[in-house]
Amino acid sequence: MANEMIHDIFSGEPNLSTTERAVSVALGLGIAAAAAQPRPNKWLSLAALVVGVGLALRGSTGHCAIKAASQHL
Template identity: 55%
Template sequence: MSSRLPDFPAQGGHIQMPERAISVVAGLALAAVAAQPRPNKILSILALGAGIFLAYRGATGYCPARAALDV
């Protein structure tokens, strides 16, 4: 079965399971809070984007920021 997820480089950027779980939960919570109607639409959009990034990071186990920093 082929994976539809992109192939990430083998070096750097990979996160371990506890950090992945925290990232998914925090990302989904942040996205849910951001989806509520707020007076400041720009902050809601930024929070939604951050939540989506955290959820993606946790789901895939790959962090582009960590890979860029070579951590």
């Protein structure tokens, strides 16, 4: 199951522009770095880390599954 999920994330046609990719990577890394700072609420830090990594992956692969799904509606 995990292998299928990883394949789905990293496969697929790139559907993001260069600007969208750059913004996603920059925001993702910034959010992930901010999440790494010690905070009293560990769950909020974890959520920010997950969002940051997701954005960085979106930008680095150039593929957004949500954008691809919305284009097929």
